[in-house]
Amino acid sequence: MTESMPVRCPVCRRDHFYAAPVYPCACGAPLAPPLLRAARPEPITHRTWTDDWVTVRCPACERQDQWPQPELGCPCGTVLRIPVRPVSAPAGPAHGGSRDGRVPSHIPLPRTAVTSRPTFRPVTIRTARDAVTAAALYLKWLGFRDVVQPEARPLSGIDLRGLGVVAQVDPTTRPATLRAVECLWLNGLSSSAVSVLFSLAGYADDARARADQLGIPLFVMDLTGCPQPVNASADELIATGA
Template sequence: MESVPVHCPACRREHLYAPPVYPCACGAPLVPPLMQDARPEPITHRTWTDDWVTVRCPSCERQDQWPQPELGCPCGTVLRMPVHPVDAAAPGADGGPVADGGPNGSRPAHIPLPRTATAARPSFRPVTIRTARDAVTAAAMYLRWLGFHDVVQPEARPVSGIDLRGAGVVAQVDSSTRATGLRAVECLWLNGLSASAQSVFFSLAGYADDARARADRLGIPLFVMDLTGCPQPVNAPADELITIGT
């Protein structure tokens, strides 16, 4: 399926969006059939059950559930892309080219590798997020991909709220259904300051305006993640972290 234009209602940016490609058990690529006549809606409330969509394989007719296609805008807004229900999908509508990386667990086509990543860095392999614990795992993998070492997650979340610690880094992962607020960003910064470590924040629902403004002033990289588990930078410190790594 070709890219479609998408307008962000929050910041009015225009994007070209290509839907993700999922691997069917038979090996065929699956592309969720987008409802191009319907407007994408900002995600203000998440439920795990509503964030999955059924897609029919054009080759074997198998129906499986996959993450609902989403687009993360640099302004921090996450847009849910409407998908035709299986019964309403036109024959062949969910066919399309395979995303980079092939049909075996590739990253989604609409979230490319960080545009400033160095050529020497291998492709990031995300993991599908189905639970809050999966979100922490995906963030840990991403930090290791950036070059941080000894990144670990505790069995139980500590009182500090820090989900991940590594050599020179502390990170928090907000898997709630609300945009991350100012207090969470400030608490992470204080933890990073006391540990003399880089603070990094990951959120599934994006960030409140005041939280993002404070993160920009404090130099805290902010990332948003969709259910495919691929973080996307939403501020300049995040872009810089991707550029230089560790």
């Protein structure tokens, strides 16, 4: 059963109930990172590749590998790092542990390794158009090609299109809505494309829940123009790229 715990955002004091994502171990057993209830979640202000992964041991086969660091995106725009109980002892070499520098076999690797993917260079957001530009640059950084933005926003609400991707950018001061998520999903479905949503003000609770159900990557952006993942689908998109 998935482990869950109450989480309070230290910025807006909103209460959440967080359930750790479940992934299949190489042995086939479902496995979720064990949450550390005694530790307080901290807002993510700076990302590194090391901080985005945690070591987890499978209780079924004792295999020890690297798994995505659990995170929670609050509608206020804050992304929280959820603490995980540390592994008490390293696994032996027979289990393929990550201490020897090998990569996890059960999680898709980035098609372009982080060391070879160029550093993302954001643009400062001063206008709504800047927000769309920042999102376009980020999609290109992820590997999507021919990403374009229309001169005028279409009635569909789609701000960006590329090969295999459609994206919407919400530059308002209100959290993105459930309707925005579902409309974006329908546009992606009709185009056989990945749907990606960017927001400056975070997401309403029902919008976040629906995006998780539909597998839509959600990102929040601050005025520096650097998107941050809000849900597991966004984490996966960053890991695998286009």
